Amino acid sequence: MLRLPVVRHVAPTSLDEVIELLAGDGAMLAAGGTDLVPNLKRRQYPEAKTIVSLRRVAGLDGVSVADGGTIRIGALTTVARLATDDAVPEALREAAGAVASPQLRNRGTVGGNLCVDTRCHWLNVPDTWRQAAEPCLKAGGEMCWVAPAKKICWAVSSSDLAPAMIALDASVRLVGPDGERTAPVGELYRDDGLVHLAKAPNEILVEVIVPAPQGRRAGYRKLRRRGSIDFPILGVAASFRLEDGRVNDPRLVLGAVASSPVRVTAAEELLAGRPLTDALIAEAAELAGKSVRPMSNTDLTSRYRKRMVPVFVRRLLEDLAAD
Amino acid sequence: MTVNGTRYDRDVEPRTLLVHFLREELGLTGTHVGCDTSYCGACTVIVDGRSVKSCTYLAVAADGADVRTVEGVAVDGTLHPVQEGFWERHGLQCGFCTPGMIMSSVALLEQNPAPGEGEIRHAIEGNLCRCTGYHNIVRAVEYAAAKMRGEEPPAPDWEVPS
Numbered sequence: 001m002l003r004l005p006v007v008r009h010v011a012p013t014s015l016d017e018v019i020e021l022l023a024g025d026g027a028m029l030a031a032g033g034t035d036l037v038p039n040l041k042r043r044q045y046p047e048a049k050t051i052v053s054l055r056r057v058a059g060l061d062g063v064s065v066a067d068g069g070t071i072r073i074g075a076l077t078t079v080a081r082l083a084t085d086d087a088v089p090e091a092l093r094e095a096a097g098a099v100a101s102p103q104l105r106n107r108g109t110v111g112g113n114l115c116v117d118t119r120c121h122w123l124n125v126p127d128t129w130r131q132a133a134e135p136c137l138k139a140g141g142e143m144c145w146v147a148p149a150k151k152i153c154w155a156v157s158s159s160d161l162a163p164a165m166i167a168l169d170a171s172v173r174l175v176g177p178d179g180e181r182t183a184p185v186g187e188l189y190r191d192d193g194l195v196h197l198a199k200a201p202n203e204i205l206v207e208v209i210v211p212a213p214q215g216r217r218a219g220y221r222k223l224r225r226r227g228s229i230d231f232p233i234l235g236v237a238a239s240f241r242l243e244d245g246r247v248n249d250p251r252l253v254l255g256a257v258a259s260s261p262v263r264v265t266a267a268e269e270l271l272a273g274r275p276l277t278d279a280l281i282a283e284a285a286e287l288a289g290k291s292v293r294p295m296s297n298t299d300l301t302s303r304y305r306k307r308m309v310p311v312f313v314r315r316l317l318e319d320l321a322a323d
Numbered sequence: 324m325t326v327n328g329t330r331y332d333r334d335v336e337p338r339t340l341l342v343h344f345l346r347e348e349l350g351l352t353g354t355h356v357g358c359d360t361s362y363c364g365a366c367t368v369i370v371d372g373r374s375v376k377s378c379t380y381l382a383v384a385a386d387g388a389d390v391r392t393v394e395g396v397a398v399d400g401t402l403h404p405v406q407e408g409f410w411e412r413h414g415l416q417c418g419f420c421t422p423g424m425i426m427s428s429v430a431l432l433e434q435n436p437a438p439g440e441g442e443i444r445h446a447i448e449g450n451l452c453r454c455t456g457y458h459n460i461v462r463a464v465e466y467a468a469a470k471m472r473g474e475e476p477p478a479p480d481w482e483v484p485s
Binding site for chain 1: 336343359360374375376380446451
């Protein structure tokens, strides 16, 4: 049986205390713990000394809609709530409903899914397996088993919510020791498997702000081996408005193909201002397929996953065109 | 925390997981540990009305919570309709996944007393059965749903309609 390493656990009631505790040596932030705890069980964070729980901080959960239609989602809102709340845009409900399994959606949070650690076949195994080989970069070593030529960690961005949030032009509100700031969800990420979040470790994601959809069509599609449980090995989110039959403000975002979500700007530029015909959809899908290079570091082969990119993009855009 | 209606006050090590607390501290070994990483669902219990996977749930996080395990679903020796359904419709072979399957099914029926087959399949999608008994498990949950609504359960698949 896998047990947790010896850790302290603190659950303060104010955000200020959480921020202060996170500055401590080996502090790990936990909300639902559904990502942190299995990773700790596999000894992926040897530096871990203290689990700092957010759960007793009041006011961080819930979904509300402001007068102008702006949707505010607290970081501690469960993924299950996001999947079923009628105030939440359909694309987000689709993405939330595709996360893990019902039990983890009941426990996992919106903030936690957005910050979920990057994943790799070489890393997400029990430490006894990992010890059979030289440690990789993310395990504190000097090399990468996926692409040994370079000292780059290719661990995969595995959030289902992130691509959907970016497609809906959502922002996150972060609170840290120097006050708070708001940033587009896309700017929360770095394409680096080792340090995938562009925020300080003691900056806390407290809220997601989704602009009023205002006729925006949006959706999310997910590839994984099984119809449930699994992390994405490809996520596709798209959104646009149709004005006089032409595409306006399109967004196309891919998940689980790099260490951060990837916006396919070439396809967005192609789609903008044009009528959404089958030929245009096929062309955009091909562009999306060419824009990414999945590595051999997660489930199913990299070749297959790359071939599925245009297929999933095409299917999603066709569905949205028919809405 | 309250477990199956009984209140327990214990000091636990911060790293204690809910499943270890239930099994080792309280002796409630009905909740199983399968994959250890919250994929398989054998450790499913109900916390404050929601199904969760107790193998990655810190015991301290359940401080003050209402926890229900498979030991708590039968009342005074009478099987819960879900347990009866698993019995009547052969919803298990080896039985390893059964406690988790039962807790997911109980949680479903408390929220949705009349689920369709698709809803049942989605409700147990976080529980793996390696004997591939899903078909009979779905029939077991349909049996329980009918019983709990006070209706006659559907005839078993193996009964040829006359």
